[in-house]
Amino acid sequence: MRNSNKQSFIYGTLILLAAGIVNRMLGFIPRIVLPRLIGAEGVGLYQLGYPFFLVLVTVIAGGIPLAVAKMIAEAEGKGKKERSRQILHSSLGLSVGLGLLFTAISLAIAPWIAHEVLTDSRVYLTLIAMTPMLSIVAVSAVYRGYFQGMQNMIPSALSSVLETVIRIFFMLYFSWLLLPKGMAYAAAGAMLGVTVGELAGMLVLLVQYRLTVSKPADNSSEQDLNPSNEGNPDHTDQGVIRRLLRISIPVTGGRLVGSLSYLLESIITARSLAMAGVATAVATAQYGSLQGMVIPLLLLPGALTTALAVSLVPSLAEAAARKDSRSIHKRIHQALRLALVTGAPFAVLMYVLADPLCTLLYGNPDTAPMLRMMVPFSLFMYVQPPLQATLQAMERPGTALFNTLAGAVVKIMLILGLASRPEYGITGALIAIIVNSILVTLLHGYSVIKLVSLRLQTRDLFKIGAAMTIMxxxxxxxxxxxxxxxxxxxxxxxxxxxxxxxxxxxxxxxxxxxxxxxxxxxxxxxxxx
Known part of the structure; x- marks a missing residue:
C-alpha cells in the first residue's frame, strides 16, 4: 500500500509539473500578442491594476488550498468521508464570504485607487473588470485543495490548462473588441478575459467534483463522524474554520510579502515617474514595457529553476534527516550549476540580440535598452530559487523571508530615490530591481554557506563565462x-x-x-x- 501511495504521489507531481510547463509556454502568447494589439501604454494600464488583484487573491485564497488539502488528507486517511465533506462545505462558506466581502470593498475603493493612489485614472475600468474574479478564485482555491487532499491531481491540472487557454483567447478577443473605445477599455477587456478564464477553470473543478461524488461509494470505507468525536469542538463547523485559519494564515502571510512588495513597486514607480516630470501616458507606457515585456522575458528561463527548486526541497530534506552533509553539498552544487548552465545561454542571447528579439516578439524595439541593461544580472535571478529552496528545506524559512524583506525594502527606497529624479526616470526603477536581485541572492547565498559550510566551485563559473563569451x-x-x-x-x-x-x-x-x-x-x- 505504501508503494502504491508513493507512485501516486510521483505521478501526481509529474501531472502538475507538466501542466505548469504547458501553462508557462501558453502564457507567453499574450505577452507577445497583447503589446502588438494595445501597445505599451495599454499593457501599462493592465499591469498597474494587476498587483491589486494579486494582493486581494493572496488574502482570500493564499493558504487555503494547502490547508484544505492537509485537512482532507487527514480525514481520508482515517476513512471519514463525511468529515471530508464537512471540511469542504465549511471551507467554501469561509472562502465565498471572503470573496464577496473583498469584491464589495474593491468596488467601493476602485475610484479612490484610480484617482488618488495611482497616477493614471484610466486604470479604473481595469480595476472594475477584475472584481468578479475574486469570488471565482475563492471557490476554485477550495476545490483545488480538496482534490489535492484526495491525491487526485488531474482536476487541478485540467482546470489550470483550460483556464489558461480560455484566458488567452478572451484576453485578446475582448482587447481587440474594445480597442475602438479607447486604451482604457482595451486594457479592461484584457482583464475581463482573465475573469472568463478563471470562470472556466472553476467550472471544470465543479464538473470534476460532481463526477467524483456521483460515483458509487465504497461502503466498506464509508464512515460517518466517529460518535466519540461528536463533542470535539474541532469537529464542528466553527472548529473546522478555526483550524483552517490556523494552517492557512502563516502561509498567506508569507505569500503576502511578495504580493505587497509588487503592489508597492507599481504604486511608487508610477508616482516617482510623475515626480520626475514624466507625462502620465509616457510613464504608463514605460511601466508596461518594463513589467509586461522585459521582466517576463527575463524570467522565461526561470521556469526550469523554479521546477528545480520544487524538487530540491524533498531531496535536501531527506539528506538532512540522515545528516548526510556530503549529499547536501552535492545536491546544492548540482542545482546551482544546472540553474547557471541553463540560464546563461538565454542571457547571452537576450543581450547580444536584444534589438531583433524585442522587435520580433513585441514589435517594440524601444524595450531593447531596458532588456540589455538587466540581462547581465539575470543570472542572480536564476540561482535565487534553488538557494531559497535550500533554506526552506533546511528549516530556515524565516531566514529566507528576512532576506526577501530586506531586498524589498531596499528596492522600494531606491525606486523612491532614483526614479523620482528626472535624470534617471524609469532607469531608476531598473537599477532598483537589479540591486534587489543581487542583494537577495547574495543574502540567500551567505545564509546557505553559513548554514551548511558550503564551498563554491569557482572553476565552473570560469567555464560558464568562457562559453558565454564565445557564444x-x-x-x-x-x-x-x-x-x-x-x-x-x-x-x-x-x-x-x-x-x-x-x-x-x-x-x-x-x-x-x-x-x-x-x-x-x-x-x-x-x-x-
Whole structure:
C-alpha cells in the first residue's frame, strides 16, 4: 500500500509539473500578442491594476488550498468521508464570504485607487473588470485543495490548462473588441478575459467534483463522524474554520510579502515617474514595457529553476534527516550549476540580440535598452530559487523571508530615490530591481554557506563565462554577417541563435562543464546520442 501511495504521489507531481510547463509556454502568447494589439501604454494600464488583484487573491485564497488539502488528507486517511465533506462545505462558506466581502470593498475603493493612489485614472475600468474574479478564485482555491487532499491531481491540472487557454483567447478577443473605445477599455477587456478564464477553470473543478461524488461509494470505507468525536469542538463547523485559519494564515502571510512588495513597486514607480516630470501616458507606457515585456522575458528561463527548486526541497530534506552533509553539498552544487548552465545561454542571447528579439516578439524595439541593461544580472535571478529552496528545506524559512524583506525594502527606497529624479526616470526603477536581485541572492547565498559550510566551485563559473563569451561573439557575428543578407530579420535571428547555442554546447563539452552522459539524461537528446 505504501508503494502504491508513493507512485501516486510521483505521478501526481509529474501531472502538475507538466501542466505548469504547458501553462508557462501558453502564457507567453499574450505577452507577445497583447503589446502588438494595445501597445505599451495599454499593457501599462493592465499591469498597474494587476498587483491589486494579486494582493486581494493572496488574502482570500493564499493558504487555503494547502490547508484544505492537509485537512482532507487527514480525514481520508482515517476513512471519514463525511468529515471530508464537512471540511469542504465549511471551507467554501469561509472562502465565498471572503470573496464577496473583498469584491464589495474593491468596488467601493476602485475610484479612490484610480484617482488618488495611482497616477493614471484610466486604470479604473481595469480595476472594475477584475472584481468578479475574486469570488471565482475563492471557490476554485477550495476545490483545488480538496482534490489535492484526495491525491487526485488531474482536476487541478485540467482546470489550470483550460483556464489558461480560455484566458488567452478572451484576453485578446475582448482587447481587440474594445480597442475602438479607447486604451482604457482595451486594457479592461484584457482583464475581463482573465475573469472568463478563471470562470472556466472553476467550472471544470465543479464538473470534476460532481463526477467524483456521483460515483458509487465504497461502503466498506464509508464512515460517518466517529460518535466519540461528536463533542470535539474541532469537529464542528466553527472548529473546522478555526483550524483552517490556523494552517492557512502563516502561509498567506508569507505569500503576502511578495504580493505587497509588487503592489508597492507599481504604486511608487508610477508616482516617482510623475515626480520626475514624466507625462502620465509616457510613464504608463514605460511601466508596461518594463513589467509586461522585459521582466517576463527575463524570467522565461526561470521556469526550469523554479521546477528545480520544487524538487530540491524533498531531496535536501531527506539528506538532512540522515545528516548526510556530503549529499547536501552535492545536491546544492548540482542545482546551482544546472540553474547557471541553463540560464546563461538565454542571457547571452537576450543581450547580444536584444534589438531583433524585442522587435520580433513585441514589435517594440524601444524595450531593447531596458532588456540589455538587466540581462547581465539575470543570472542572480536564476540561482535565487534553488538557494531559497535550500533554506526552506533546511528549516530556515524565516531566514529566507528576512532576506526577501530586506531586498524589498531596499528596492522600494531606491525606486523612491532614483526614479523620482528626472535624470534617471524609469532607469531608476531598473537599477532598483537589479540591486534587489543581487542583494537577495547574495543574502540567500551567505545564509546557505553559513548554514551548511558550503564551498563554491569557482572553476565552473570560469567555464560558464568562457562559453558565454564565445557564444555571444559567434551569435553577434552571424547576425551582422548573415549568409542571407537579403533575408528577413527572423531568418538572421534564428541562424544567429542556432550557431550561438551550438557554440555554447560545444565549449561546455570541451571544458567539462557538462558531459555526454549529462546530455543522455535529457529525453529529447538521448535518442540522438
Amino acid at each position: 555571444g561573439a559567434g551569435a553577434k557575428y552571424v547576425y551582422l554577417h548573415s549568409p542571407y543578407p537579403g533575408g528577413a530579420q527572423w531568418i538572421h535571428f534564428i541562424l544567429a541563435s542556432a550557431l550561438g547555442f551550438s557554440l555554447y554546447i560545444g565549449v561546455s563539452l570541451l571544458t567539462g562543464l557538462f558531459s555526454r552522459q549529462d546530455l543522455k539524461k535529457l529525453p529529447l537528446i538521448r535518442r540522438w546520442l
